[in-house]
Amino acid sequence: MPNITFSNPNYRDKTVYAVAGSHTETILSIAREHKIPIDFNCADGECGTCIIKVSSLDDKGVMGTHLTEKEKVVLKENGKLSAEDIEKAEVGDVVPPWRLACQMIVRDQDILVEY
Numbered sequence: 001m002p003n004i005t006f007s008n009p010n011y012r013d014k015t016v017y018a019v020a021g022s023h024t025e026t027i028l029s030i031a032r033e034h035k036i037p038i039d040f041n042c043a044d045g046e047c048g049t050c051i052i053k054v055s056s057l058d059d060k061g062v063m064g065t066h067l068t069e070k071e072k073v074v075l076k077e078n079g080k081l082s083a084e085d086i087e088k089a090e091v092g093d094v095v096p097p098w099r100l101a102c103q104m105i106v107r108d109q110d111i112l113v114e115y
Contacts, residue, residue, distance in 0.1 A: 028101035045070030
């Protein structure tokens with residue numbers, strides 16, 4: 001089971017356990033379950049309110065699920081991803097640090113989520 005540490009300068013860091021590989025457990029759903037106040041409006045990948053920065057707490061690099069089409073559009077519109085970043089994610093399997101909490105599915109890896 002992976003550990004997810006949620007970090008925000010306005011709150012104390014909180015680490016929670018997540019079920020790896022559950023195809024329904026997004027970062028946002030885990031945060032809400034544990035009363036972690038990640039901002040969101042639509043929870044459907046349309047608005048960009050739940051943009052988070054994700055980093056690995058080990059040496060593997062972030063292994064989240066691939067970017068969804070909604071994430072590509074919203075993160076690019078918000079200046080968090082370039083066309084080159086998207087290509088690296090698609091071709092090189094390099095997961096970018098910026099994600100939408102409502103779209104990213106947890107893998108079996110300890111991560112830091114900054115919101």
